[in-house]
Amino acid sequence: MRVILQRVSHGSVTVEGQITGAVEGGFVALVGITHADTQAEVDLLAKKTANLRVFEDAEGKMNLSILETGGGVLVVSQFTLYADARKGRRPSFIDAARPEQAAPLVERFAAQLLAEGVQRVEQGVFGAMMHVEIHNDGPVTIILDSRDMM
Numbered sequence: 001m002r003v004i005l006q007r008v009s010h011g012s013v014t015v016e017g018q019i020t021g022a023v024e025g026g027f028v029a030l031v032g033i034t035h036a037d038t039q040a041e042v043d044l045l046a047k048k049t050a051n052l053r054v055f056e057d058a059e060g061k062m063n064l065s066i067l068e069t070g071g072g073v074l075v076v077s078q079f080t081l082y083a084d085a086r087k088g089r090r091p092s093f094i095d096a097a098r099p100e101q102a103a104p105l106v107e108r109f110a111a112q113l114l115a116e117g118v119q120r121v122e123q124g125v126f127g128a129m130m131h132v133e134i135h136n137d138g139p140v141t142i143i144l145d146s147r148d149m150m
Contacts (some may be wrong), residue, residue, distance in 0.1 A: 021122030028069030032081025072120030
């Protein structure tokens with residue numbers, strides 16, 4: 001499982017002209033699932049996301065988690081995080097999990113963020129053509145990969 005976390009001042013997802021999710025202050029979490037991923041990887045990265053200290057305290061140091069700031073997380077499924085572009089000009093997406101496996105795990109990630117205490121969790125629409133607006137704050141972008149943590 002891969003999660004690209006972008007600390008944002010604003011993030012939103014629009015599908016067919018309708019905003020399906022938005023946060024003001026917090027994270028946009030771009031989530032990719034691969035074949036080997038299970039609930040264990042999802043739970044691990046949800047806990048890591050909730051507790052990652054990348055928000056500034058009163059002294060301007062990145063010392064606070066999203067739990068402490070009360071920010072939200074906008075979860076956006078993104079199978080392209082498992083693109084393999086080593087050969088040729090067209091990436092292969094064979095390492096990305098099929099929708100029937102990936103969709104429930106992305107849903108679980110959002111649910112686990114709430115279970116960890118994140119106050120607001122919004123989502124895109126799995127499998128839809130989404131327009132994602134990201135106002136990266138900092139900029140701060142963190143890459144989490146479950147293979148590096150288990």
